[in-house]
Amino acid sequence: MYRSTRREFSRALFVSAAGAWTTRAAATSGARDPEAPGSITDVPGLRAGHFTDSRRPTGCTAILFDTDAAASVDYDGSAPGSQLGVLLQPVSPVESIHGILLTGGGIMGLAAVAGAVRYLEDHKVGFNWGNPNMLVPLVVGAVIADLEVGDGRIRPDADAAYKACQNASSAPLEEGCVGVGAGATIGKMLNNRNYGGMKSGIGSRSLHAGEVVIGALVVANSVGDIVDWRTGKIIAGALRPDGKAFANIMETIRSEAESGHPSHAGYNDPVLHSTTLAVVATNAEFTKTELAKIAMMASNGAARAINPYHTNGDGDSTFALSTRKVKSDLGVSVVGALAAELVSDAVLRAVRAARSIEGWPALRDLKMAG
Numbered sequence: 012m013y014r015s016t017r018r019e020f021s022r023a024l025f026v027s028a029a030g031a032w033t034t035r036a037a038a039t040s041g042a043r044d045p046e047a048p049g050s051i052t053d054v055p056g057l058r059a060g061h062f063t064d065s066r067r068p069t070g071c072t073a074i075l076f077d078t079d080a081a082a083s084v085d086y087d088g089s090a091p092g093s094q095l096g097v098l099l100q101p102v103s104p105v106e107s108i109h110g111i112l113l114t115g116g117g118i119m120g121l122a123a124v125a126g127a128v129r130y131l132e133d134h135k136v137g138f139n140w141g142n143p144n145m146l147v148p149l150v151v152g153a154v155i156a157d158l159e160v161g162d163g164r165i166r167p168d169a170d171a172a173y174k175a176c177q178n179a180s181s182a183p184l185e186e187g188c189v190g191v192g193a194g195a196t197i198g199k200m201l202n203n204r205n206y207g208g209m210k211s212g213i214g215s216r217s218l219h220a221g222e223v224v225i226g227a228l229v230v231a232n233s234v235g236d237i238v239d240w241r242t243g244k245i246i247a248g249a250l251r252p253d254g255k256a257f258a259n260i261m262e263t264i265r266s267e268a269e270s271g272h273p274s275h276a277g278y279n280d281p282v283l284h285s286t287t288l289a290v291v292a293t294n295a296e297f298t299k300t301e302l303a304k305i306a307m308m309a310s311n312g313a314a315r316a317i318n319p320y321h322t323n324g325d326g327d328s329t330f331a332l333s334t335r336k337v338k339s340d341l342g343v344s345v346v347g348a349l350a351a352e353l354v355s356d357a358v359l360r361a362v363r364a365a366r367s368i369e370g371w372p373a374l375r376d377l378k379m380a381g
Contacts, residue, residue, distance in 0.1 A: 048360065049217030050183040051226035054292045056080070056334030059228070060178030061190030062171045067161030068368055071114035071123050072190035072213065072230075073175040074290060074332075075131070079107035079138075081333040082151065083302035085310050088327035090283045094121045094152035099330070101300045109136050110150040111330060112175070113191040113230060113288050115157040116166030124152035126172030153328055155232040155286045157194025160371065184228065187212040187364035191288070192230045196371055197362065198248030198260070200234040200319070202279040206249045206258045210371040211237075214360030216353040222337045225346060227309070227353035228290045231361040233317045234280050234324065236260050240315035240355045247362040247374045255378065261318055286326035289313055289357070291350040294336035301343045306331035308347025312354030329354070 052059050056077045063070040084099040098105045112127045114120040127150045131137060137146030157163075175190065188195075192213030199208040211233075217226040231237065236248030236257065249258040264278070291309045310329040314320045321327055331350070367373040 050215045051228040051292055052181045052184050053217040054224045054226045054334060055294045055336045057292055058179045058181045059184050060175050062175035063189045063193045067165045068194040069115035069157050069167060070190045070193040071112055071167040071172050071175050073127055073179050074111040075179045076334055079109050081297060081299050081302055081335060082108045083299045083306050083331050085306035085329045087310055087321045088286060088325040089323050091326035091328045092118045092154035094124050096151055101303050106299055108149040108151055112150055112152045112172050114154050114167045115191055115194045117154055117156045117158050120154045120166050121152050123167040123169055123172040124150055126169030127176050130173045130176035153288050155191060155230055155288060156284045160194040184215050186214050186360055188366050195230050195232040197231055197233045198236055200260050200279055201249040201258050204277050205252055209247050210365045210367055210373040212361050212365035214357040214364060216357045223295045223339045223341055225293045225349050227350060227357045229354055229357035229361055230288045231358050232285055233287050234285045234322055235317045235319045237362050238316055238318050280322050280324040282324045284324055287313055289329040289354050292332040293346060294334050295339040295341055296335040297333045302331040302333055304343050305347040305350055309350040309354050312351035313358055315355045316358035
């Protein structure tokens with residue numbers, strides 16, 4: 012599990028008043044162990060599971076709760092594919108939900124959400140509708156576009172989502188090319204110029220601060236490059252034709268723009284083709300409105316590690332959840348700042364855990380020049 016050092020924790024608290032609580036929380040959190048980064052399932056009251064389709068790289072990931080959870084969302088992408096996401100806006104009177112399903116298959120993959128609803132109904136989870144024995148599960152769905160990987164006619168369906176729910180547990184969530192991350196790819200913005208993209212997947216991270224646990228999960232599926240936000244170096248993304256160096260998307264864009272002859276037609280950013288999904292969760296009690304701000308802050312974590320991000324074709328979405336298990340002195344700004352760092356790290360873990368498939372090399376298999 013990710014445990015922040017005193018220095019790291021104090022740095023994260025720059026947005027909040029320093030005081031005795033800071034010292035106590037930093038001391039309690041222990042030393043950071045990079046070999047045990049933790050998982051979103053470390054958050055008490057939350058469990059998660061994957062279904063991966065063996066017929067082609069695609070799948071879905073279910074996030075379920077012991078009891079209903081408060082939730083909100085930040086939609087910064089131009090073309091998010093979602094179901095019931097409008098219920099997470101602060102103006103909606105619905106204060107909690109029962110699950111989230113992240114799925115491949117593009118817009119058609121939203122049909123899989125019905126399987127998660129059926130699973131929860133079978134297990135008598137849902138809002139009391141008022142009629143005897145009538146419970147209505149609220150499951151928010153979100154999709155990534157993975158239709159260019161393998162046979163796009165094969166997509167997660169309701170049975171796939173049901174199996175993902177059956178697999179949900181509090182055990183550390185498997186990372187890489189599994190579940191919704193099975194078909195994830197990155198670095199696609201220069202594909203029209205014979206620069207190839209790379210394979211990505213799903214990654215997770217967590218930290219403890221006293222009784223409070225914060226976790227993050229990211230499926231990185233972007234047109235942009237992946238940047239190690241601590242060093243500023245590209246670690247995955249658009250590859251030059253020889254596969255031994257990165258094209259550097261932003262450097263290419265900047266160079267062409269400054270030349271006065273930008274080649275807009277050469278950039279590959281079709282609407283609905285790329286979406287990075289992030290979920291941050293905590294056991295600390297927050298309202299839906301507060302979670303909306305935490306989601307906004309957490310989105311910045313992905314922006315540190317993906318460049319460019321939130322492009323015109325992206326459907327990037329960040330969800331924030333609270334299982335409301337503990338009351339805490341931690342404020343919105345502190346949790347949002349910590350969640351953003353976890354999201355940044357989860358992006359990196361998504362590409363580092365990925366494995367190559369035909370036409371889409373993974374970071375672990377690259378032999379870079381120099």
